[in-house]
Structures are given as C-alpha cells and as structure tokens.
Amino acid sequence: MLYREAGQFKSTYGQDQQIFPILQDRVAVAALLVVAFVVVPLIGNQYWFSAILTPFLVFSLAALGLNILTGYAGQLSLGTAAFMAVGAFMAYNAVLRIPHMPILGAFVIGGLCAAAVGIVFGLPSLRIKGLYLAVATLACQFFVLWAINRVGWFSNYSSSGVITAQRIEILGYPIEHSRDKYLLTLVIVAMMALAAKNLMRSETGRAFMAIRDMDVAASVIGIPMMKTKLLAFAISSFYCGVAGALYAYCYLGTVEPEAFTLDLSFRVLFMIIIGGVGSILGSFLGAGFITLFPIFLNVLSRTAEATLGIEMSHAVVSNAEAMIFGGLIIFFLIVEPAGLARLWQIAKEKLRLWPFPH
Amino acid sequence: MKRTAWALAAFSIIGAGYTATASAQKEQFVPANFYWVGPYAPGGSGFGGGIIDYMQMINERDGGVNGVKLTWEKCETEYNNARGVECYERSKKHPPTGATVIHPLSTGITYSLIEKATADKIPIISMGYGRTSAADGRVFPYVFPLITTYWSQATVMIKYIAQKMGGYDKLKGKKIALVYHDSAYGKEPIPILTDLAKEHGYELTTLAVPHPGNEQQSQWLQIRQNKPDWVILWGWGVMNPTALKAAAKIGYPRDHIVGVWWSGAEEDVLPAGSAAKGFISAGFNAPGTDFPVMKDVLKYVYAKGKGEFEDKARIGSIYHTRGVVAGIVTVEAIRLAQEKFGKGKAITGEQMRWGIEHLNIDEKRLKELGAVGLMPPLKVSCLDHEGSGLVKFQQWDGTKWKVISDWMEPDRKLVREKVESDASQYAKEKGITPRNCSNDSM
Numbered sequence: 001m002l003y004r005e006a007g008q009f010k011s012t013y014g015q016d017q018q019i020f021p022i023l024q025d026r027v028a029v030a031a032l033l034v035v036a037f038v039v040v041p042l043i044g045n046q047y048w049f050s051a052i053l054t055p056f057l058v059f060s061l062a063a064l065g066l067n068i069l070t071g072y073a074g075q076l077s078l079g080t081a082a083f084m085a086v087g088a089f090m091a092y093n094a095v096l097r098i099p100h101m102p103i104l105g106a107f108v109i110g111g112l113c114a115a116a117v118g119i120v121f122g123l124p125s126l127r128i129k130g131l132y133l134a135v136a137t138l139a140c141q142f143f144v145l146w147a148i149n150r151v152g153w154f155s156n157y158s159s160s161g162v163i164t165a166q167r168i169e170i171l172g173y174p175i176e177h178s179r180d181k182y183l184l185t186l187v188i189v190a191m192m193a194l195a196a197k198n199l200m201r202s203e204t205g206r207a208f209m210a211i212r213d214m215d216v217a218a219s220v221i222g223i224p225m226m227k228t229k230l231l232a233f234a235i236s237s238f239y240c241g242v243a244g245a246l247y248a249y250c251y252l253g254t255v256e257p258e259a260f261t262l263d264l265s266f267r268v269l270f271m272i273i274i275g276g277v278g279s280i281l282g283s284f285l286g287a288g289f290i291t292l293f294p295i296f297l298n299v300l301s302r303t304a305e306a307t308l309g310i311e312m313s314h315a316v317v318s319n320a321e322a323m324i325f326g327g328l329i330i331f332f333l334i335v336e337p338a339g340l341a342r343l344w345q346i347a348k349e350k351l352r353l354w355p356f357p358h
Numbered sequence: 359m360k361r362t363a364w365a366l367a368a369f370s371i372i373g374a375g376y377t378a379t380a381s382a383q384k385e386q387f388v389p390a391n392f393y394w395v396g397p398y399a400p401g402g403s404g405f406g407g408g409i410i411d412y413m414q415m416i417n418e419r420d421g422g423v424n425g426v427k428l429t430w431e432k433c434e435t436e437y438n439n440a441r442g443v444e445c446y447e448r449s450k451k452h453p454p455t456g457a458t459v460i461h462p463l464s465t466g467i468t469y470s471l472i473e474k475a476t477a478d479k480i481p482i483i484s485m486g487y488g489r490t491s492a493a494d495g496r497v498f499p500y501v502f503p504l505i506t507t508y509w510s511q512a513t514v515m516i517k518y519i520a521q522k523m524g525g526y527d528k529l530k531g532k533k534i535a536l537v538y539h540d541s542a543y544g545k546e547p548i549p550i551l552t553d554l555a556k557e558h559g560y561e562l563t564t565l566a567v568p569h570p571g572n573e574q575q576s577q578w579l580q581i582r583q584n585k586p587d588w589v590i591l592w593g594w595g596v597m598n599p600t601a602l603k604a605a606a607k608i609g610y611p612r613d614h615i616v617g618v619w620w621s622g623a624e625e626d627v628l629p630a631g632s633a634a635k636g637f638i639s640a641g642f643n644a645p646g647t648d649f650p651v652m653k654d655v656l657k658y659v660y661a662k663g664k665g666e667f668e669d670k671a672r673i674g675s676i677y678h679t680r681g682v683v684a685g686i687v688t689v690e691a692i693r694l695a696q697e698k699f700g701k702g703k704a705i706t707g708e709q710m711r712w713g714i715e716h717l718n719i720d721e722k723r724l725k726e727l728g729a730v731g732l733m734p735p736l737k738v739s740c741l742d743h744e745g746s747g748l749v750k751f752q753q754w755d756g757t758k759w760k761v762i763s764d765w766m767e768p769d770r771k772l773v774r775e776k777v778e779s780d781a782s783q784y785a786k787e788k789g790i791t792p793r794n795c796s797n798d799s800m
Binding site: 050166176 | 399466
C-alpha cells in the first residue's frame, strides 16, 4: 500500500543509477540514519552503547569485509580474525611508536597493514579455489596469532600479551564516553559501508562478481585475474583491519591475541552466511543476529524465569540457550539458504504487489 | 487502539510493581557473572556456586549483613571477554544499589574491565587471577588481586621445588618446563620464572598449549625428549586432565608435576583417573566440609534445599570452598564499609572499595568466621592490594586432595619490585598519577 513505486518516473541516468531508486527506500534509510546518529545518542544508555550497539557495528564491519571477499569475489577465507588482529595490534603500535599520531590515521595504518597481510595470504588464491583456499587462509589465521604471541614487539613486550588501547582524542576532543565511541564507530562504519556499496556497483565490483561467477570466463573477457583477486583480498582485509582496530579502541579497550582465534573467523563467516552472501545489508543483519541474539535469548530466559516463577538450574538454562541458538541457525538456513537479506528482499517484493499477489 | 491501551496499562502496572518491590527492602546487589557452559564450566559453576551459597547462608543465618539482604543475579559470561563486558554493563546499574563489586573469574575479562570499572567506581576482586601488577594499589585503586597473585605463586612453586631438591643451590643446572595455557592467564608467570631462572641457574623451557587444551601430544613429546626435572602445569579447565593423561602416557612422574591453583581441583584430576595420582598443586584455600563455616552452609542452605549444587559430591570441593572464600572476603568488606559509612545501610561501589582496602581478616576473625585453615589471614592496604601472598601445596592421592605443606611465604621483595615496575609503566602509558598512600582516607 505504502510501498509502491507507481508514479516515480526516472528521467535521467543519475536517477536511474541511484543506490536507492525507490523514494520509500530513501526515506527509510534517511530515517534510519537520523535515528542512529541523533535519536539513539540522545536516548541510549551506557549499556546499549558499549554492550550492544558498538559490538554490533564493529562486527558488521568485519562481516562486510569478509562479504566483499567471499560474497562478491567468491574467495572463501577463514583468516578474518587474523586480519582483525593485525588491524588492532598495528593501530596500537602506530599510536605507541609514532609521535602525535592521530587516531584515525592509526586506524588507517592498521587497515593498511592488514591489507598487506591479506595480499600475501591471498597469493594462493591465484592457484587454488573454494574449500582448498579456505584451508590456505587458515594458515594465515594461525601464523598471525603465532607471530603476535611470540614476537614481543607487537604487544610492546607486555608480559601477558595483552595490550590496552591508548586514550583516543580527535582534534583535541577526548573520546571517552561510550556514546562518543559509539558515534565514532558509527561514522566510520557508515562511511565504509557506503564506500563498499558504491565499490560493488563500480567496474571493480563487477570484475569481482565476474570472477566469482566463473573465473575462466572472466579472464577470457579480459579481467586481470591476479590484480583483481589480490585487490579483493586487500580491500577485504582493510575492512577487517579497521574493524579490529575499532574492536580494540572503541569496544573492549584491551586486546589479547586470544580474542582473535579461529572461533571468531567462523563467527564472522556464519554472520555472512546467515545474513546473506553477497549483500551489504546481509552483513549487518548477520552481525546483528550472531552478536545480539544470544544476549536476547539470555535476557528472555531470565525474564521468563522471573515472571513465570519457574525455578530452573542456571546451567540448564545456559546450555539450552546455546541449543536454541544453534537450532535457529539451522532453521533459518533451511527456510532461506540465501540468508536474511534475501528474506528482506522477498518481503519487499511482496509488499510491492500487496494486496494482489499473483 | 483499545488493545494498545490495555497493553500499555498492563505494562505500566508491571513496571510499577517491579520498581516498588525493588526499593521496598534494604538490599545489596552483588552480580554473579560466571559461566555454566563451555570447557571451563566446572571452574565457573563451582566458584560461582560457592560465593552464592555463602551469601545465601549469610541471608538465612544472619538475615543479611546488619539487616541488609544480599541479592545477586546470574549472568553467563562463557569465559569470553565480550560476553563478560556485556554482563558487566548489564549488572552495573542493577537496582537497587548497582553492582557492589565484580568477581570476573577470568584473567581476560579482568583486563577488559580494569579501566571501565575504575571509571564507574566499581571495585574488582580478582582473587587468585587477573593482572598481577594490580597489587600496586596506588596505580590500580579499584582492582584487588586478593590473597595471592600469579607471581607470588610462581616464586612459591620454585621455593617448593627447591625444598624438595634440598635447597636453592641444588636447582643449578636443573631443567624446569612450564606447560601453560596460551592466553594472558598462562603467560603471566613467564617473566618471574625467567628471572628466577637467572637467579638460581635452572633452565626454563616454556611450552604453550593452545585453547582449550585438549590436544597436547607434541608438548609432552618435547618433554619426553627434553626430560625436565620438574614440570610446572599452568592449566585451566579441560587442559589439566589432558596434561595428566599425556604425562602418564609418556611415563613422566606425576609427583614431579606442580600445578597452578587452577589445576588443583577435583574436576581437574577426576577425569584423568589413576593418571592423576601423585599430582601436586598449589592452592590458597583448603577443600572439605569440616570447617564451621562449611557446616553452616550445609545447615542453613543445603538443608533447606536452597543450595546451588544438585550434585552433592561437589559440596566442599576446591572450587566450591574457593567460592566460599570469595564470599567471605566480599561480605567482610561490605560489613567493614557499613561500619564506616552507616550500619544497616546499603553501600555504594566507592564505599565498598574503601571496605576492601581496609580488610583485615586476622587469625582471630578467621576463628569467628569459622574459616581457620580454609584461607590464609588477609590484610589489605592502599599500597598492597594482594593482602597475603601465602600459598599451600596439596597432593592428589587418587581419591582426595591432601594438604602437604603449611602456608608458604612468597619472595615478596622480587614480586613487589616487578609489580611496581609494571604498574608504573602502566601508569605512564595511561597518564595516571599514582595515589599517595600516606594520607589514606578515601
């Protein structure tokens, strides 16, 4: 009813090529941005900023990074956590070792170092594909953690290997309150998401997708295989690196290498599988599902216990939560293997035809 | 429209009822952010059960602390830093008092919370874990690695080994291997063991075991080749029984393996079966139900069916009594803070900090508490947030832990030196001006 594009005519190429060609979508996105940038900072409390929203944004960015590589360029990777670790530790070292380093500059350095590592470990992708490539990137995961654990320089010779992020300040304004950290994360994530969306609509993005769909055909029509694949690795790792730096500086404040184990790589991979492979929106939906749903279940089970007055052993409840979560993942994958983003798309298409589906 | 109105009305009634019950009574909220799932669940549920049982006992026996009931709420951290921070944020504003004190029960979570909790003025008690250099209370006013720290423990372990060998001079040229959990927790003792190696002339080999530690073939193969005289096991959770079984397989004598106190509980040795017999571990609390305080827990909590454990065999286990010790420390600090800031009133985190910092549980008080031998005496000060440093050793005889040493003194000078240098480096990095402990008021 409301969601109908009848009467919206496009008379220029510019209008036809907008990110959101439908007016209602533009309004919805603008409203969402207003809520995220203005309303949430006004009404949110510390719990929401530091325990819910910031991690959600950080993991969205990491998922976005992996989605560029896996979803768009078709290169399966299990090194996401390693790239995040590189970003976090190199941003820390940039601030520590370069005097007067602005924090945003440090994030960029963290991202660039991750990109460099990504290129090196992307080299096998020129020869191997699919699951075999995933195994090759697994090497990256173990090598990076090993290096950070064993080479003292990365953690500034901290005895426990844990680094504490330095205070952050932008143009003399200290970012200490969780609201400010949330806003900083939001700005970075929003800008990088916009950049990713546009990148995927550009020549580079189309080259990525050509390689994903059939690399032999792509090389036949003149897409340089090496350059494009390595570029995909570089961009993807850059995103993951920045996500890692944000994880250290805006979210936890301290980082130990163990935070970036293979577990995390898998979690990010699950995020894009559940959210939608090859979809920017899917990265956000998947990150939301994987990071926030266990917390939601936890709160729900506690409220149920309190209001219904059922006495349950906490161990049973905790384990049940993990089981329900796993069950839901399977359920979603059966119902919609293409992810939550696809569900959203179907919903939108149905709405356009509503109430007369054919 | 009508339905919305009904829903709104219902919500407001529930909401009103909720706030009314919350503020009706005098209550002191202590978050129970532990873990009941995953590879470390035995430790988390045991310790958590102990601290809750003790608080329940205080509520049942004394009606709370001077009439202020203790309340708690469980939150599952999964031994995961991110979830731990989420639980902390959720519990810190919990009505009516907000979090009084946090027991993170994970070195990683402790590290993540140090800054946040200091900013929120909520004290952290990291009893027997966490950041060792937080023992310098001038730099870490809100962090209390109470009773004893990893560095103290490492010095006592070397002392114990030296005693067994017949003196420190016998350590020269000997080989000691450290098998550790590859995490912030496992890496804590390395600097101090390296320093001691230089001092006493033994050769230290470090062998990292990746999380969660159920795969240790290669590490023990190296031990078999290297043939160290002693092995120090810095394990946690499922890593411990795995290590003991691996040791048995290569025929390494179990009574030459000295475990950290997180390796020395029933849950750590029972799964290894006969392979665990003879294994020695450190500890800062004794197991058993013979202590008067444990009898009270049985009488006032378990007899009424309000205990945390369904499996009665876990009552009085190492983790359980360790949780009880944590409960004692927490409740004593609340009591002390009440004496200073108003008896029978709920206290804030800031006041709790004062309470912990002025804790003085001497032999006399231990006797009143019924905990003589359960824990060492404890005296905390502004300078020293550790408070004791004493460690005991125990040996697994196949069915139970037997205490085999008295409380042993750590090498205080060496530990303090390292604590201060590490803390001052932290202060410099963070731009913290250390407190002056001579005008010790707040």
